Amino acid sequence: MDLVRDCLDKPLEDRNHRRMGRVDGIVLELEEGRPPRVAYVEVGVKRLMDRLSGRLGNLFARLARRYHIESEPYRIPFGKLHVGLNTVKADVDAEKTPALEWELWLRKKVIGRIPGA
Amino acid sequence: MSFPTGLKPGVNETTFNAEMKKILEIALGIVTSVGGFLEIGSITTAAQAGADFSFQLIWAILLGGLCIIFLVEQAGRFSAVSGRTIPDAIRERFGFNYFALLYVVLGLVSLLVLAAEVGGVCIALELATGIGLLWWAVPVGFVIWLVIFKGTFGIIEKGVSVLGLVTLCFVVGAILINPPWSQVLRGAAPSLPQHNSVHYWFIAVSILGASISPYLYFFYSSGAIEDEWREGHVGINRIIAIGGMTFGSLISIAVLILAAMIFAPQGMKVEHYTQLPMLLEPVFGHKGFWLLVASLGIACLGAALEITLELAYLTAQGFGWNWSENQPPIAEARFSAAYTAIIILATLVALTGIDPLTLTIFSMALTAATLPVSIVPFLFLMNDSTYVRSYKNGWFSNAVVILIMALAFVLAIVAIPLQIFGGS
Numbered sequence: 001m002d003l004v005r006d007c008l009d010k011p012l013e014d015r016n017h018r019r020m021g022r023v024d025g026i027v028l029e030l031e032e033g034r035p036p037r038v039a040y041v042e043v044g045v046k047r048l049m050d051r052l053s054g055r056l057g058n059l060f061a062r063l064a065r066r067y068h069i070e071s072e073p074y075r076i077p078f079g080k081l082h083v084g085l086n087t088v089k090a091d092v093d094a095e096k097t098p099a100l101e102w103e104l105w106l107r108k109k110v111i112g113r114i115p116g117a
Numbered sequence: 118m119s120f121p122t123g124l125k126p127g128v129n130e131t132t133f134n135a136e137m138k139k140i141l142e143i144a145l146g147i148v149t150s151v152g153g154f155l156e157i158g159s160i161t162t163a164a165q166a167g168a169d170f171s172f173q174l175i176w177a178i179l180l181g182g183l184c185i186i187f188l189v190e191q192a193g194r195f196s197a198v199s200g201r202t203i204p205d206a207i208r209e210r211f212g213f214n215y216f217a218l219l220y221v222v223l224g225l226v227s228l229l230v231l232a233a234e235v236g237g238v239c240i241a242l243e244l245a246t247g248i249g250l251l252w253w254a255v256p257v258g259f260v261i262w263l264v265i266f267k268g269t270f271g272i273i274e275k276g277v278s279v280l281g282l283v284t285l286c287f288v289v290g291a292i293l294i295n296p297p298w299s300q301v302l303r304g305a306a307p308s309l310p311q312h313n314s315v316h317y318w319f320i321a322v323s324i325l326g327a328s329i330s331p332y333l334y335f336f337y338s339s340g341a342i343e344d345e346w347r348e349g350h351v352g353i354n355r356i357i358a359i360g361g362m363t364f365g366s367l368i369s370i371a372v373l374i375l376a377a378m379i380f381a382p383q384g385m386k387v388e389h390y391t392q393l394p395m396l397l398e399p400v401f402g403h404k405g406f407w408l409l410v411a412s413l414g415i416a417c418l419g420a421a422l423e424i425t426l427e428l429a430y431l432t433a434q435g436f437g438w439n440w441s442e443n444q445p446p447i448a449e450a451r452f453s454a455a456y457t458a459i460i461i462l463a464t465l466v467a468l469t470g471i472d473p474l475t476l477t478i479f480s481m482a483l484t485a486a487t488l489p490v491s492i493v494p495f496l497f498l499m500n501d502s503t504y505v506r507s508y509k510n511g512w513f514s515n516a517v518v519i520l521i522m523a524l525a526f527v528l529a530i531v532a533i534p535l536q537i538f539g540g541s
Binding site: 004008009010011012018019020021022024048051052085086102103104106107110111112114116117 | 200201205208209212213214216217266267436437438439445446447449450451453454503
């Protein structure tokens with residue numbers, strides 16, 4: 001598998017086929033005397049900012065800390081993933097993960113309070 | 118209904134129904150494209166072109182129309198075959214950094230165009246009621262939000278576009294005013310200006326910016342997914358793209374003809390929106406005033422709905438959120454929050470009091486200046502068999518995309534200098 005071509009930036013779905021974001025980052029583990037191993041994929045704005053520029057990532061993390069917002073990306077072990085042609089499927093329940101934290105907050109606090117939503 | 122003997126009626130009926138459904142789908146698609154084609158940008162740029170250079174800039178509308186036919190056809194084909202939208206594939210194929218560039222550039226330009234469309238609806242309401250246009254910005258913003266919040270994709274795509282057919286009054290007007298058709302035909306061929314060449318090229322660039330709007334082909338791509346198009350829609354898509362965009366361009370040409378016949382002989386320039394009703398009044402009398410108000414209001418409202426949705430689609434698709442105008446807002450809270458924020462921002466821009474006509478011309482030139490960012494990916498995506506399988510571009514389509522790309526790069530280089538030196 002070509003990790004960048006086949007996995008990075010692909011849409012990510014949970015076990016109920018719910019969209020939970022995209023593969024924003026890939027974490028490799030390096031151990032001496034062993035080939036690199038794909039450990040996790042990451043979902044989160046901080047990792048996207050890091051990809052644009054390290055400084056931007058740090059700035060985002062500082063701002064998030066100031067407003068007590070968790071900025072670290074959510075990690076999914078690679079073993080829980082199935083990399084398909086169009087999507088990457090994760091064997092998790094998206095609503096119980098930080099990947100949908102903002103979605104659920106907006107649903108509960110903002111959009112859900114509008115009549116007819 | 119009778120069927121030829123010797124054939125199973127059930128089979129024939131199914132074929133007949135399928136054929137009728139296809140024809141209806143094509144007709145509705147073309148009506149949607151025609152009704153949704155005209156907006157403040159195409160009306161203003163065509164009217165300015167006609168007033169300042171008579172029929173001489175018809176070629177620019179035709180060139181823009183030809184470009185948008187190819188881009189819309191390819192966007193529809195891509196989505197029908199791959200089940201993906203263009204922005205979705207751009208993020209995946211070109212990575213986040215390119216997507217971020219596209220998102221920022223297209224987001225800013227589309228926001229300005231959206232503010233101009235909000236301004237267009239406000240102008241129509243001011244003309245109709247006499248109440249100043251700034252008073253209308255918030256109510257118009259609210260109506261746009263309400264239609265998206267409560268409506269479905271079908272209501273927005275087809276409902277508003279069918280109403281938008283009122284813009285065909287420009288075509289009727291252009292025929293009734295009986296222009297010198299030989300001169301109209303001569304305008305279809307590019308020619309050099311006899312006077313004020315910088316302004317001539319600035320208007321030409323603005324017309325191209327108004328015609329080749331990225332929101333049109335990105336929205337069309339998302340619409341193909343919303344309408345659940347499949348591989349079998351490739352043929353229908355081609356007919357809709359060619360038919361819809363051709364007829365749409367004809368309406369823009371009709372606006373130019375009316376301006377050339379009414380404004381140019383008097384040496385009038387289109388400098389203020391209160392002049393717009395004069396496009397139809399000489400032909401239709403006082404009814405012309407109301408036809409202009411209805412055309413402007415509905416066309417700009419339709420465009421504002423499409424641009425708002427397109428920006429929300431772009432955001433949701435790029436970041437992998439749930440998105441669909443056919444889902445209840447609560448099922449996709451981030452998507453709903455995105456279009457709400459977009460409408461608030463555009464309304465705030467409209468509330469600054471910038472003259473909507475100035476904002477329109479500026480945003481059309483800016484659209485032209487940023488075209489390469491959204492057009493370059495087409496060449497790669499439409500030749501990637503992992504997405505479009507056997508429906509890849511042939512040599513002709515690729516040659517046309519390369520020509521459009523070259524045109525986009527030229528526009529990107531000249532648009533801002535022309536804006537500075539020829540914008541007034």
